[in-house]
Amino acid sequence: MQRNLDTFAIPVDIRPNTIVQEDDGATVHWSDGHRSRYDMEFLTHYTNHNVRRDEDYVVKMRHLWGSEAATNPPTISYESVMKTDSGVASLTNTLMKWGFILVENTPYDDPDKTRQLLERIAFIRHTHYGGFYDFVPDLAMADTAYTNVALPAHTDTTYFTDPAGLQSFHLLSHQPAPGAGSGETASGGKSLLVDGFFAAHILAKRHPEYYHILSKVPIRWHASGNPGITITPEILFPVLEHRPNRTRPRGLFRIRWNNADRGVVSFINHKYSPAQWYEAARAWNDILKSEDVECWIQLEPGKVLIFDNWRVLHGRSAFSGVRRICGGYINRDDFISRWRNTNFPRQHVLNMVVG
Ligand SMILES: [Fe+2]
Structure with missing residues (x-):
């Protein structure tokens, strides 16, 4: 999941030839023949926010x-944490909510x-x-x-x-x-x-x-x-x-x-x-x-x-x-990573951290 394209190898004068708007996003055809697909969620988020997508979510979920x-007090059983990933999900989510x-x-x-x-x-x-x-x-x-x-x-x-x-x-x-x-x-x-x-x-x-x-x-x-x-x-x-x-x-x-x-x-x-x-x-x-x-x-x-x-x-x-x-x-960081990966599907996790 690393970028495998050298961003700086892209010619500085590259231009979009056509932009095709679709119901759930847009496709850009570039002057060098490359084609990029952006989904609407990505475009909407990054044209309106300069923060990560989980930031507001994390603040809203807090129980003071x-x-x-x-x-x-919030509790969980040792056995559920040791035996199941859903136990770890619940443990880490409670820590995010209650602290x-x-x-x-x-x-x-x-x-x-x-x-x-x-x-x-x-x-x-x-x-x-x-x-x-x-x-x-x-x-x-x-x-x-x-x-x-x-x-x-x-x-x-x-x-x-x-x-x-x-x-x-x-x-x-x-x-x-x-x-x-x-x-x-x-x-x-x-x-x-x-x-x-x-x-x-x-x-x-x-x-x-x-x-x-x-x-x-x-x-x-x-x-x-x-x-x-x-x-x-x-x-x-x-x-x-x-x-x-x-x-x-x-x-x-x-x-x-x-x-x-x-x-x-x-x-x-x-x-x-x-x-x-x-x-x-x-x-x-x-x-x-x-x-x-x-x-x-x-x-x-x-x-x-x-x-x-x-x-x-x-x-x-x-x-x-x-x-x-x-x-x-x-x-x-390692705790938050565990929270993300036990509480959300993979694509959602990537949306949270990549775009
Ligand atoms: Fe202490």
């Missing part, structure tokens, strides 16, 4: 949610089963922390995610030019710490999810100017806590990223938000001062921490949480005891 999502899903009845005696589940979507992305992870709290990893403290809502890997597309957690076990007294328990550690696109809609409505500032001021992000590793995006990125020429929440496609990984707010921005950025960021932070936006879910063995890291922020409450968690990252 707040705290109420905890009552009846998260819980995969139930996943075996938790062996973390490899979770790895196999994630690989039904696409291969697991390696980072400086490794690939598929299976860990208990360990400060040696030099990241707050590996402690037992509460974590406010954030997105992961803000420091990559291409942040991880999907993130996942499977709580394999949660037990009292070894040597803990009989009164000590394994408790806490509820998972927090926030629909960042819903939060962005609220910000845009309440404070349009703050929304604009967070979408315009480029920010530094970095990962520098591990010896020999300093990762930072190739260019600075704002908190709210939009498609070209779009400025409203409908054009929003990615959120970067992790105050722990954020660099210094630059003074070299002539339109907005750091003070204005912090004012906007404070309002955004207030929305992310509001009760109607926070969705709290208790993870348990057997229930794998998978979410869209470009849209859904995650966090957790503090916990006691020892938690063993496994999971992994999946690239955005």
